[in-house]
Amino acid sequence: MMLHIPEVLNKQQVAELRQQIQQASVWVNGIQSAGQQAQQIKNNLQIDVHSDVYPSISHCVLNALQQNLLLRSAALPQHILSPMFNCYQSQGNYGNHVDNAIQYSTKTGQMIRTDVSITVFLSEPDEYEGGELVIEDTYGSHEVKLDAGDAIVYPATSLHRVEPVTQGSRIAAFTWIQSMVKDDWQRTMLFNLDMTIIKLRQQLGDTEEVVSLTSHYHNLLRQWGNL
Structure with a gap:
């Protein structure tokens, strides 16, 4: 990216x-x-x-x-x-x-x-x-x-x-x-997801769906992160 x-x-x-x-x-x-x-x-x-x-x-x-x-x-x-x-x-x-x-x-x-x-x-x-x-x-x-x-x-x-x-x-x-994430494609996916979550939170607040997306983001970071 x-x-x-x-x-x-x-x-x-x-x-x-x-x-x-x-x-x-x-x-x-x-x-x-x-x-x-x-x-x-x-x-x-x-x-x-x-x-x-x-x-x-x-x-x-x-x-x-x-x-x-x-x-x-x-x-x-x-x-x-x-x-x-x-x-x-x-x-x-x-x-x-x-x-x-x-x-x-x-x-x-x-x-x-x-x-x-x-x-x-x-x-x-x-x-x-x-x-x-x-x-x-x-x-x-x-x-x-x-x-x-x-x-x-x-x-x-x-x-x-x-x-x-x-x-x-x-x-x-x-x-x-x-x-923390070695792969560029994975970093790009996480970045796009993070930007989407931020926009949705601004528009909708912390709805159940937004919280679910946030959970997906952090679980992917746990899966792909290398610490």
Whole structure:
């Protein structure tokens, strides 16, 4: 499932993050965090995770993700990795790739499985040309270029790329989630059921039928959840 989540960060939060990033000026070559294969197709900059500014800006984005109800319903997070930050400019791009299946969590000191990928845009669309995130799935290619503060959530198994930025700079935060439900199809079914229950509760209240659907939701989560 690919899902656009608006206003994960509000405009003030985006402005404050951008100001901290600009003042710190701690970009390093993105190749440093890439595997051998990705090094051949990755051309961007990333915030140095050992810099003084990284903990505070990463925590800001992580906190916003953890509190977002739509993200929690869609991804069913068991663990969210500390967000990182990238910048594409001067023809910077990232060719077709699939994210690593396993990532190291500095928070827990353990390896986690990456089920869901997230990009939170920090640049407005009119600040740069090109730079579309292109995600491939069974229905074709989907170009994503969102307002600053908005996020795109999609399966980490997806083939995707970032098109060259021909003018301006594209700044974004990105991270991965290990979900309580490993299978994307099952997560999608649970999300659709959850959204339906919410709408029915708003229209009808907690009727017998709505309570029954809620029971089905939680029983499916028990069946499919992996804790």
